[in-house]
Amino acid sequence: MRNTATCRSAIILGCTGSIGITAIKGLSALSSPLRIRALSAHTQAQKLIDSAVSLGAEAVCLTGARFSDFPVHCPADVRRYDGPHGLRSMLEDIHADVVLNGIAGADGLAASRWTLENGMDLALANKETIVMAGSLIENTARRNSCSIFPVDSEHSALKALIDAHGRERVSSLVITASGGPFRTIPMEKLYDITPEQATAHPTWSMGRKISVDSATLANKGLELIEAARLFSFDSSCLEIVIHPQSIVHSMIRMVDGAVYAQLSPPDMSLPILSALAGGVLPGQGVKALDFTHISLEFEKADEKRFPFLALARSCIKGNDALPIVFNAANEVAVHAFLARTCRFPDIYATVEEALARGNWSQYIEDYEDVMQVDASARRIAQDILSEKHV
Numbered sequence: 474m475r476n477t478a479t480c481r482s483a484i485i486l487g488c489t490g491s492i493g494i495t496a497i498k499g500l501s502a503l504s505s506p507l508r509i510r511a512l513s514a515h516t517q518a519q520k521l522i523d524s525a526v527s528l529g530a531e532a533v534c535l536t537g538a539r540f541s542d543f544p545v546h547c548p549a550d551v552r553r554y555d556g557p558h559g560l561r562s563m564l565e566d567i568h569a570d571v572v573l574n575g576i577a578g579a580d581g582l583a584a585s586r587w588t589l590e591n592g593m594d595l596a597l598a599n600k601e602t603i604v605m606a607g608s609l610i611e612n613t614a615r616r617n618s619c620s621i622f623p624v625d626s627e628h629s630a631l632k633a634l635i636d637a638h639g640r641e642r643v644s645s646l647v648i649t650a651s652g653g654p655f656r657t658i659p660m661e662k663l664y665d666i667t668p669e670q671a672t673a674h675p676t677w678s679m680g681r682k683i684s685v686d687s688a689t690l691a692n693k694g695l696e697l698i699e700a701a702r703l704f705s706f707d708s709s710c711l712e713i714v715i716h717p718q719s720i721v722h723s724m725i726r727m728v729d730g731a732v733y734a735q736l737s738p739p740d741m742s743l744p745i746l747s748a749l750a751g752g753v754l755p756g757q758g759v760k761a762l763d764f765t766h767i768s769l770e771f772e773k774a775d776e777k778r779f780p781f782l783a784l785a786r787s788c789i790k791g792n793d794a795l796p797i798v799f800n801a802a803n804e805v806a807v808h809a810f811l812a813r814t815c816r817f818p819d820i821y822a823t824v825e826e827a828l829a830r831g832n833w834s835q836y837i838e839d840y841e842d843v844m845q846v847d848a849s850a851r852r853i854a855q856d857i858l859s860e861k862h863v
């Protein structure tokens with residue numbers, strides 16, 4: 474199935490977002506050219522078409538609207554897909570060696586599934602895919618003889634470290650967290666935090682939703698679950714350490730006591746391009762670190778200030794439905810916060826309450842079960858938020 478004779482090809486999903494834009498900007502750094510066959514965006518129709526024209530892509534998909542709703546100009550030789558079945562059809566019709574999933578949120582899960590079902594490797598930024606359906610998606614990959622390359626910076630680093638040093642000798646994974654913009658402010662001030670303050674990440678430039686998650690550390694909770702699922706480690710073997718500079722992207726502790734780390738500037742180009750290249754980037758991805766101009770600090774993660782960490786650990790230990798609820802309730806609450814209909818501390822309170830309120834003992838057997846739990850968790854989270862503001 475793989476295209477080895479000619480140049481590698483890729484599809485970029487979420488091409489108008491932070492991951493998609495970084496991917497497109499970085500393509501010229503790849504030593505062998507990557508042909509972009511298709512792109513998707515959710516609502517930004519003209520930007521999607523402009524990117525397709527400049528990259529010479531042959532197809533585009535608008536997942537959250539119809540092209541006919543916009544006065545867009547699209548060349549006749551670019552195939553257009555939209556509507557509820559648009560993305561699935563495009564992934565069935567257009568084959569590429571690898572699909573970069575840079576879609577934000579739970580809708581990214583279906584895109585990951587269709588990618589693998591159509592025999593394409595997955596460069597996975599959409600961490601929700603693994604959090605919601607880690608074992609299902611891995612089975613889908615296995616059945617279709619496809620690989621998953623994590624793009625999340627920590628997991629990209631962990632995969633490179635584990636591949637280099639051998640899984641059997643690793644005793645624990647040490648995941649770094651920047652601590653977000655509110656690492657040191659008095660906790661009573663969190664009530665008045667605005668969306669502008671919460672999305673001003675100290676080291677990374679990212680989409681609004683993940684930036685809020687970095688401020689609450691729900692992102693690190695999602696990453697704990699992602700690491701447990703991707704690398705099959707028990708929660709007791711997953712450490713979190715605060716590292717405000719975001720230069721050490723993660724570390725592995727070996728049984729003999731040695732620790733290996735992956736360092737690079739806080740720039741997603743390296744994990745994205747490595748995943749697009751099939752794991753290892755042959756050329757240069759990011760500028761070299763200058764050790765005479767950086768300092769590296771590490772702090773204990775304060776679980777009182779960041780209760781999402783303990784909540785995520787309890788989800789890893791529990792039923793497979795719990796991570797789905799964690800993710801869904803958090804998405805609902807973050808969107809409410811960004812829309813200024815709830816306060817910053819309500820985000821954690823909503824997720825904690827949604828996990829406590831529902832009966833989440835159901836067995837997750839297939840993707841339909843996942844979507845059912847996701848929908849119930851969203852309804853409960855909405856109820857909790859409306860009760861807070863009666």
Ligand SMILES: NC(=O)C1=CN([C@@H]2O[C@H](COP(=O)(O)OP(=O)(O)OC[C@H]3O[C@@H](n4cnc5c(N)ncnc54)[C@H](OP(=O)(O)O)[C@@H]3O)[C@@H](O)[C@H]2O)C=CC1
Binds near residue numbers: 492493516580677679
């Ligand atoms: N940004 C980063 O550095 C990192 C991001 N990630 C993960 O990568 C994913 C993308 O993050 P990021 O790039 O920051 O997000 P952005 O919000 O910047 O971009 C999201 C992209 O997805 C599209 N999109 C939004 N909603 C939907 C939907 N319901 N269905 C299909 N497409 C949709 C958007 O289209 P449109 O613009 O048209 O609305 C846009 O192209 C997330 O899962 C995030 O957790 C992981 C590590 C780092």
Ligand SMILES: CC(=O)[C@@H](O)[C@H](O)COP(=O)(O)O
Binds near residue numbers: 625626651677688741
């Ligand atoms: C770039 C990336 O991978 C993000 O997920 C990053 O981890 C966010 O930074 P925090 O460590 O603040 O969550």
Ligand SMILES: [Mn+2]
Binds near residue numbers: 626627696
């Ligand atoms: Mn990350």
